[in-house]
Amino acid sequence: MKKIAVAIPAYNHAPFIAGALESVFAQNWPELEVHILDDGSSDDTAAVAERTRAKAPVGLSVRIDRQDNRGSARTINRMIDRIDADYVAILNSDDLYAPGRLAAFAARAEGEDLFFGVSGVEFIESGQTEDFSLFSEWYRSKFDRAAQLPTFGFAFVLSNISVTSSNFFFSRALFDLADGFDPALTLTQDWDFALRAVRWTEPVLLPERLLLYRAHPGNTWRRLQGVRREQSEQVLRNFVARSAAPTLNRLAPSPINWPAYLPAFLRICRPVFGDEPLGAYFPPEWLAAPAGAVDPASPEGDALHRLFVAAQRGPSEEMPLDESLAAATDHWARIRAAPRR
Known part of the structure; x- marks a missing residue:
């Protein structure tokens, strides 16, 4: 057993x-x-963890350490560097796992040397959060569109659709190949890690909402809104810099793997990338449509058709969240299992 x-x-x-x-x-x-x-918490976080450890099932190893404040990425990297396990799951200390989450991922990862998976997310509110309803609406709208994309990787190009690093379940070997989390990115290190991991293996979505993300006034993204845009731009620059090289995952979003689809995807989805011209994020050659027609029966032809249909849909046609999660899971699983030239 893993x-x-x-x-x-x-x-x-x-x-x-x-x-x-x-x-x-x-x-x-x-x-x-x-x-x-x-x-380096300034409150009683460590003391509460020590008291809670007494509730652990018999035989479960629970290690608690402390350090001076070094930031989320360095903290995660330090923990995982010393972990000797087949799979790693991250849980931020204000979120919750739904029952059966780890077993569901372990079953799905069976037989795969490099695995990266996320699940659906349930949002829970703690304290007065004025914009709480926006979380679910943002998430629903993202997956409604993502269900029309050919792969989970393309959904990650648009945004950190996993929501949080608490949603990550990956093989320990993948962490080393992806070079861990970037300490220079205090807010977007999880999104950056996901885009690097996609180069090695195609992500898997479990549609069940097996992560409970806690929305409260102290969420990190709230405290660091001033750097959000700058770091989001850096994630996209990192993505472009890496994409010139071949990928182990032949479905990874790149000009090499998707020469016809990628330019159309970027142009149609241009509002997502902000007000600046797409050329500020992506090289001009990425945006130019390739010469020659695309076979409509090919994977890229089918992907282009879905993209154009989705672009023409109105708000009234959007799917409920659970339907979008299920549709994305089924569609991406079929693409993942199909032969790829």
């Missing part, structure tokens, strides 16, 4: 970390270990 390690970076989440840990303790996977690293 071993799973849960890495919990903890920072100033004393009111929430007990719930996070208990949601891990309730997972039905026998080969499990838990690593908690308190990143």
